[in-house]
Amino acid sequence: MPAERREVVLTEEGPVLVSxxxxxxxxxxxxxxxxxxxxxxxxxxxSRRYPICDTSHRTRTRxxx
Amino acid sequence: MLSATVPPPVTSPSLPRPRGPVxxxxxxxLRGGPVRVDVSGADPYGDDVQLALHCCYELHYRGFDGVDDxxxxxxxxxAVRGDLERLFLAALRADVEAGADVAAEVDAxxxxxxxxxxxxVSHHLRRDGELWQLREYVVHRSIYHLKEADPQAWVIPRLxxxxxxxxxxxxxxxxxxxxxxxxxxxxxxxxxxxxGLDDSYGHYVDSVPAExxxxxxxxxxxxxxxxxxxxxxxxxxxxxxxxxxxxxxLVRAMRRLGCGPAAIAFYDEHVEADAVHEQIIRRGVLGPLxxxxxxxxADVVFGIRAYLHLGDRLGERLLDCWSRGASSLRGDTVGA
Numbered sequence: 334m335p336a337e338r339r340e341v342v343l344t345e346e347g348p349v350l351v352s353x354x355x356x357x358x359x360x361x362x363x364x365x366x367x368x369x370x371x372x373x374x375x376x377x378x379x380s381r382r383y384p385i386c387d388t389s390h391r392t393r394t395r396x397x398x
Numbered sequence: 399m400l401s402a403t404v405p406p407p408v409t410s411p412s413l414p415r416p417r418g419p420v421x422x423x424x425x426x427x428l429r430g431g432p433v434r435v436d437v438s439g440a441d442p443y444g445d446d447v448q449l450a451l452h453c454c455y456e457l458h459y460r461g462f463d464g465v466d467d468x469x470x471x472x473x474x475x476x477a478v479r480g481d482l483e484r485l486f487l488a489a490l491r492a493d494v495e496a497g498a499d500v501a502a503e504v505d506a507x508x509x510x511x512x513x514x515x516x517x518x519v520s521h522h523l524r525r526d527g528e529l530w531q532l533r534e535y536v537v538h539r540s541i542y543h544l545k546e547a548d549p550q551a552w553v554i555p556r557l558x559x560x561x562x563x564x565x566x567x568x569x570x571x572x573x574x575x576x577x578x579x580x581x582x583x584x585x586x587x588x589x590x591x592x593x594g595l596d597d598s599y600g601h602y603v604d605s606v607p608a609e610x611x612x613x614x615x616x617x618x619x620x621x622x623x624x625x626x627x628x629x630x631x632x633x634x635x636x637x638x639x640x641x642x643x644x645x646x647x648l649v650r651a652m653r654r655l656g657c658g659p660a661a662i663a664f665y666d667e668h669v670e671a672d673a674v675h676e677q678i679i680r681r682g683v684l685g686p687l688x689x690x691x692x693x694x695x696a697d698v699v700f701g702i703r704a705y706l707h708l709g710d711r712l713g714e715r716l717l718d719c720w721s722r723g724a725s726s727l728r729g730d731t732v733g734a
Contacts, residue, residue, distance in 0.1 A: 369674060396513045
């Protein structure tokens with residue numbers, strides 16, 4: 334058992350930050366590894382790399398001429 | 399992680415070619431001649447000054463082949479570097495609007511403009527960039543990425559505890575988390591070779607214009623001068639906050655143009671890495687740094703805006719040249 338509690342940071346606007354290495358189990362049973370010291374996991378479901386955050390939660394402004 | 403792969407011998411780059419009287423005088427001094435450099439009246443953004451600054455800074459990184467390593471601390475050369483920095487810094491301070499609202503600055507960077515008319519180099523490359531343009535882009539970027547994270551490493555001892563720990567977390571990731579094969583500079587070199595480019599350190603310095611050198615010179619100046627530590631953190635934040643969506647566009651450009659796995663891997667890594675780095679920089683570095691040293695807020699904003707200002711100048715040059723079907727490099731050195 335790990336001696337220290339791991340920190341999981343819920344951000345207001347985007348992902349959850351989880352210290353790694355960590356294995357994520359998806360609803361379909363698929364397992365994804367995230368090995369960075371800190372990993373950003375998508376909560377908004379907009380990431381094209383779900384469950385890894387790709388900043389797709391950001392506000393977008395449309396620029397037209 | 400610490401397995402004994404024998405690294406290739408370290409080589410220093412050759413001295414670049416001069417671009418005017420100031421850089422010629424600095425190069426003479428590096429070859430052992432007297433230090434007689436007059437910067438008065440020189441264009442702070444011009445090729446001559448930016449190459450001279452680049453040469454002064456390179457003494458602190460890898461040095462030059464045939465140049466005495468101890469010139470790094472030569473008082474006369476350091477005085478020249480100081481003159482060049484005052485010139486460059488005065489131009490940046492004059493051209494960049496001052497501010498001290500870091501939160502507003504960060505919020506603005508986190509809004510992503512979309513639509514068919516959004517300008518910028520990565521948008522152009524994603525939409526309809528050609529392979530020769532993509533290769534030129536990589537040549538420009540090589541001046542920084544072959545020493546990726548090195549300019550920012552200078553700031554580590556200048557930061558208070560929590561901000562230092564968080565910044566090192568990001569730097570550790572840039573250096574491959576302890577695995578030399580995953581260092582971002584190494585991934586960039588792999589991409590260069592796959593694109594048929596020369597990945598030796600400093601190879602393309604003669605090929606890139608002042609606009610390219612100026613971006614990296616800003617990083618070196620702010621990294622090496624403790625008085626500009628706030629600006630260095632601002633510059634680093636601007637990179638990490640804007641890199642992830644830009645890298646995604648470059649991944650799409652590389653795929654569309656049929657680039658190989660190493661080329662795609664570099665920017666692919668940055669989509670995910672910089673989504674994390676953004677969070678660490680905002681929460682771990684900027685927050686604690688400004689709590690400990692609130693007086694640095696204006697410098698953080700300056701670092702962000704100065705970096706964006708120089709990025710805009712480079713982007714305009716690239717898009718202007720490419721729109722005329724012309725190379726953005728000096729001379730036809732890439733054979734693109």
